[in-house]
Amino acid sequence: xxxxxxxxxxxxxxxxxxxxxxxxxxxxxxxxxxxxxxxxxxxxxxxxxxxxxxxxxxxxxxxxxxxxxxxxxxxxxxxxxxxxxxxxxxxxxxxxxxxxxxxxxxxxxxxxxxxxxxxxxxxxxxxxxxxxxxxxxxxxxxxxxxxxxxxxxxxxxxxxxxxxxxxxxxxxxxxxxxxxxxxxxxxxxxxxxxxxxxxxxxxxxxx
Amino acid sequence: xxxxxxxxxxxxxxxxxxxxxxxxxxxxxxxxxxxxxxxxxxxxxxxxxxxxxxxxxxxxxxxxxxxxxxxxxxxxxxxxxxxxxxxxxxxxxxxxxxxxxxxxxxxxxxxxxxxxxxxxxxxxxxxxxxxxxxxxxxxxxxxxxxxxxxxxxxxxxxxxxxxxxxxxxxxxxxxxxxxxxxxxxxxxxxxxxxxxxxxxxxxxxxxxxxxxxxxxxxxxxxxxxxxxxxxxxxxxxxxxxxxxxxxxxxxxxxxxxxxxxxxxxxxxxxxxxxxxxxxxxxxxxxxxxxxxxxxxxxxxxxxxxxxxxxxxxxxxxxxxxxxxxxxxxxxxxxxxxxxxxxxxxxxxxxxxxxxxxxxxxxxxxxxxxxxxxxxxxxxxxxxxxxxxxxxxxxxxxxxxxxxxxxxxxxxxxxxxxxxxxxxxxxxxxxxxxxxxxxxxxxxxxxxxxxxxxxxxxxxxxxxxxxxxxxxxxxxxxxxxxxxxxxxxxxxxxxxxxxxxxxxxxxxxxxxxxxxxxxxxxxxxxxxxxxxxxxxxxxxxxxxxxxxxxxxxxxxxxxxxxxxxxxxxxxxxxxxxxxxxxxxxxxxxxxxxxxxxxxxxxxxxxxxxxxxxxxxxxxxxxxxxxxxxxxxxxxxxxxxxxxxxxxxxxxxxxxxxxxxxxxxxxxxxxxxxxxxxxxxxxxxxxxxxxxxxxxxxxxxxxxxxxxxxxxxxxxxxxxxxxxxxxxxxxxxxxxxxxxxxxxxxxxxxxxxxxxxxxxxxxx
Numbered sequence: 001x002x003x004x005x006x007x008x009x010x011x012x013x014x015x016x017x018x019x020x021x022x023x024x025x026x027x028x029x030x031x032x033x034x035x036x037x038x039x040x041x042x043x044x045x046x047x048x049x050x051x052x053x054x055x056x057x058x059x060x061x062x063x064x065x066x067x068x069x070x071x072x073x074x075x076x077x078x079x080x081x082x083x084x085x086x087x088x089x090x091x092x093x094x095x096x097x098x099x100x101x102x103x104x105x106x107x108x109x110x111x112x113x114x115x116x117x118x119x120x121x122x123x124x125x126x127x128x129x130x131x132x133x134x135x136x137x138x139x140x141x142x143x144x145x146x147x148x149x150x151x152x153x154x155x156x157x158x159x160x161x162x163x164x165x166x167x168x169x170x171x172x173x174x175x176x177x178x179x180x181x182x183x184x185x186x187x188x189x190x191x192x193x194x195x196x197x198x199x200x201x202x203x204x205x206x207x
Numbered sequence: 208x209x210x211x212x213x214x215x216x217x218x219x220x221x222x223x224x225x226x227x228x229x230x231x232x233x234x235x236x237x238x239x240x241x242x243x244x245x246x247x248x249x250x251x252x253x254x255x256x257x258x259x260x261x262x263x264x265x266x267x268x269x270x271x272x273x274x275x276x277x278x279x280x281x282x283x284x285x286x287x288x289x290x291x292x293x294x295x296x297x298x299x300x301x302x303x304x305x306x307x308x309x310x311x312x313x314x315x316x317x318x319x320x321x322x323x324x325x326x327x328x329x330x331x332x333x334x335x336x337x338x339x340x341x342x343x344x345x346x347x348x349x350x351x352x353x354x355x356x357x358x359x360x361x362x363x364x365x366x367x368x369x370x371x372x373x374x375x376x377x378x379x380x381x382x383x384x385x386x387x388x389x390x391x392x393x394x395x396x397x398x399x400x401x402x403x404x405x406x407x408x409x410x411x412x413x414x415x416x417x418x419x420x421x422x423x424x425x426x427x428x429x430x431x432x433x434x435x436x437x438x439x440x441x442x443x444x445x446x447x448x449x450x451x452x453x454x455x456x457x458x459x460x461x462x463x464x465x466x467x468x469x470x471x472x473x474x475x476x477x478x479x480x481x482x483x484x485x486x487x488x489x490x491x492x493x494x495x496x497x498x499x500x501x502x503x504x505x506x507x508x509x510x511x512x513x514x515x516x517x518x519x520x521x522x523x524x525x526x527x528x529x530x531x532x533x534x535x536x537x538x539x540x541x542x543x544x545x546x547x548x549x550x551x552x553x554x555x556x557x558x559x560x561x562x563x564x565x566x567x568x569x570x571x572x573x574x575x576x577x578x579x580x581x582x583x584x585x586x587x588x589x590x591x592x593x594x595x596x597x598x599x600x601x602x603x604x605x606x607x608x609x610x611x612x613x614x615x616x617x618x619x620x621x622x623x624x625x626x627x628x629x630x631x632x633x634x635x636x637x638x639x640x641x642x643x644x645x646x647x648x649x650x651x652x653x654x655x656x657x658x659x660x661x662x663x664x665x666x667x668x669x670x671x672x673x674x675x676x677x678x679x680x681x682x683x684x685x686x687x688x689x690x691x692x693x694x695x696x697x698x699x700x701x702x703x704x705x706x707x708x709x710x711x712x713x714x715x716x717x718x719x720x721x722x723x724x725x726x727x728x729x730x731x732x733x734x735x736x737x738x739x740x741x742x743x744x745x746x747x748x749x750x751x752x753x754x755x756x757x758x759x760x761x762x763x764x765x766x767x768x769x770x771x772x773x774x775x776x777x778x779x780x781x782x783x784x785x786x787x788x789x790x791x792x793x794x795x796x797x798x799x800x801x802x803x804x805x806x807x808x809x810x811x812x813x814x815x816x817x818x819x820x821x822x823x824x825x826x827x828x829x830x831x832x833x834x835x836x837x838x839x840x841x842x843x844x845x846x847x848x849x850x851x852x853x854x855x856x857x858x859x860x861x862x863x864x865x866x867x868x869x870x871x872x873x874x875x876x877x878x879x880x881x882x883x884x885x886x887x888x889x890x891x892x893x894x895x896x897x898x899x900x901x902x903x904x905x906x907x908x909x910x911x912x913x914x915x916x917x918x919x920x921x922x923x924x925x926x927x928x929x930x931x932x933x934x935x936x937x938x939x940x941x942x943x944x945x946x947x948x949x950x951x952x953x954x955x956x957x958x959x960x961x962x963x964x965x966x967x968x969x
Contacts, residue, residue, distance in 0.1 A: 054830060060829055060830050061830075062830045062831070082813075082817060083817070083821075083826055084817070084826070087826065087827055087831070087835070087839055088831075090831075090835075104810050104813055148857065148858060148896055150860045150896070151858065151860075154860075173862050174862070177862050177864075180864065181860050184832055184858070184860070187832075188858060
């Protein structure tokens with residue numbers, strides 16, 4: 001039995017996607033059109049798999065994915081987008097999502113991906129390997145990350161145990177901007193928490 | 208009492224005074240006591256011990272004649288057994304020699320000074336002052352009384368020496384003027400009380416008192432013809448004198464303690480203080496120690512100051528001016544006195560054995576007077592050079608402070624001028640204070656108060672910056688001048704006015720302040736006007752801008768619609784037709800194949816639509832951030848472009864998230880231009896982080912162009928980029944020559960006030 005929640009702001013897409021799973025009794029599908037309701041909803045009733053649109057007006061799919069993972073660590077997330085899916089391959093490497101599907105994908109592709117992910121496997125298009133190639137080339141090029149002054153400053157403030165608010169005061173910027181900076185920095189370092197960021201920076205002598 | 212009396216009074220004064228002075232001069236006063244013994248006149252004691260002629264006379268000598276008049280016939284001896292005055296005394300020595308002793312004035316300097324010289328000087332001085340008062344002051348009743356009072360006092364003083372010579376006229380004049388001067392004083396005081404509007408506590412029927420001088424005159428006349436009655440009548444007159452004097456003093460004291468008026472205080476002290484030397488330096492020491500510090504003649508000289516102190520009260524009509532002078536003088540005297548005491552004690556301690564008492568006294572007096580002079584000189588110098596003034600109160604600074612405070616609350620010039628005039632009028636106690644304004648444009652004068660102008664307004668044209676000028680009975684003070692107006696302050700009073708140095712300084716400072724304040728107020732007014740103007744301009748500008756923006760958006764929408772219509776819509780229509788064909792198809796065999804074909808078409812169409820959307824709304828910017836979006840853009844450019852692209856993208860941490868879109872658009876524009884127009888083989892683009900913003904550096908080795916041409920031609924979107932960068936307070940530098948490639952540098956700083964981007968982007 002697989003439980004799944006589809007999140008998309010377009011009712012037509014929600015309806016159409018739900019229809020794809022009608023014949024499969026082992027997959028139980030719920031839908032949600034408002035991304036901001038999701039977290040509250042899954043606190044009472046968690047799902048195995050979340051199929052999430054990326055472009056949504058109040059909260060984009062990537063943010064939502066992070067929030068779901070934070071709430072429910074065993075959640076599996078598949079992004080379902082009309083965009084070019086190759087852009088989002090890095091998220092798979094960063095373990096932020098388990099899979100990605102184009103909205104133009106066939107019913108079969110979708111079912112296959114959902115079932116595989118439910119079994120703890122991943123299904124990816126072939127061009128993922130191209131992405132990996134490029135990625136490793138680039139990785140070679142910038143094997144040692146050079147942090148710029150602003151990044152170092154932020155890291156040092158984190159290492160000192162400053163809260164976001166304190167960092168915001170220190171840098172004289174709004175707290176919201178600080179959060180954005182931290183997200184950007186964490187994604188650069190490929191870490192999820194402040195502790196990881198500081199540990200990594202120390203390990204790699206970035207500071 | 209009218210001024211008609213003036214000339215007769217002066218004539219009388221001249222005639223009597225000249226006669227008395229002549230008598231006084233013609234015969235020196237001697238006061239030698241003589242006694243008739245056995246029918247012979249012998250000398251007992253001279254009044255003036257320093258008389259040098261005394262050596263030639265011994266108690267054994269017999270006086271035969273005085274001024275060739277035999278002793279027995281000498282008129283002087285009828286009153287007292289004294290030779291009062293003489294030019295020549297003929298004596299007979301015991302051995303029978305007859306000797307003439309000639310007496311000159313300077314033989315007895317003491318009597319010469321006190322009996323002749325000082326009274327004569329006082330007489331002349333009084334004459335001068337009388338003339339001055341008569342011609343320079345308004346002939347009020349008070350002034351006339353004062354003049355008469357002074358003349359009488361002078362006559363009484365001059366006649367005192369003559370009357371002691373037992374000269375008939377001298378005696379009469381002396382006795383009657385003694386009483387008359389007090390009655391005149393009483394009269395003067397009554398009128399003065401009326402003048403300063405204080406209730407007169409004594410009878411108003413002063414005329415009755417003029418009987419007393421007449422009585423004195425009669426008594427004196429009788430005593431001239433009947434010498435035996437001389438002493439009795441003399442005592443009567445003196446008693447009368449003291450009664451009236453006591454009366455005057457008690458009236459003054461009473462009314463002072465009743466009304467506490469400062470004017471009365473001055474009046475009282477001007478009468479009492481001259482008595483003090485007589486009391487403390489002569490009478491009291493004489494009574495208690497049988498010794499006097501100052502001789503009776505000298506100390507009574509101070510009494511003569513009384514009329515002069517009254518002049519003070521008359522010269523300046525406002526009495527508290529005098530109070531100011533007196534407090535200042537008192538202040539200086541206290542300081543000088545303390546220092547003099549200190550100095551004298553020190554001097555005595557150091558050099559006491561070399562100095563006689565008179566020398567020490569002289570030194571002390573000299574020090575004392577010098578110090579007082581020094582204080583006055585210092586005050587003058589301070590005022591002229593440093594604008595510092597003596598003040599016993601320190602009130603002026605406070606007044607200035609509050610005046611400035613009150614004036615400072617206005618924001619309009621006219622209101623300011625009115626308040627200023629009001630403050631000045633209040634403080635200087637002048638009824639008529641106003642600001643006169645001369646308008647250069649219309650050549651007209653206006654003043655802050657309605658009604659008459661007591662001065663010729665043209666005078667205002669002459670006065671210069673910072674000047675306060677006295678013209679007849681008014682003061683005219685420069686206030687302010689600019690291109691359109693000249694303003695002056697006019698101060699006037701019903702009577703003549705005199706503004707003290709202290710008040711002048713106060714006024715000067717206030718004028719200076721007001722001058723500056725008008726300047727500032729004008730500036731504020733102008734700025735307000737300008738602001739109002741700008742706001743109006745703003746109001747009119749906004750609809751124009753809105754219209755423009757609206758038109759631009761409509762244009763943009765129209766273009767988007769057109770593009771969608773021409774591309775995607777046509778494809779979708781085509782697909783719909785194909786599907787419709789399939790729906791109605793009779794042969795189901797081909798359907799599967801045809802559907803696959805349609806699906807492919809649809810996917811292609813979808814991709815195109817997505818690309819279209821991506822162009823409108825850059826992908827990844829919201830989700831993965833600027834760097835991912837730029838990397839994607841660059842990847843796409845590399846796929847399509849014929850040149851080699853070198854790129855470097857720093858990670859930016861920008862406060863304004865909307866800045867990311869601008870950077871993305873700039874990259875898009877720069878790279879599109881490179882692909883479409885540059886014909887370059889290599890292109891380099893670099894997004895560089897700076898301390899407070901970012902830099903975009905673009906460089907290609909393409910065909911380049913003439914910079915002015917492309918900016919004017921509005922091709923390549925260079926101008927659009929420039930405008931966008933400018934809107935974010937950035938700088939856009941472009942450098943290119945034909946066939947030399949192109950380089951563009953864009954710098955944007957954060958933190959500086961960016962224009963409202965919302966308005967820009969709609």
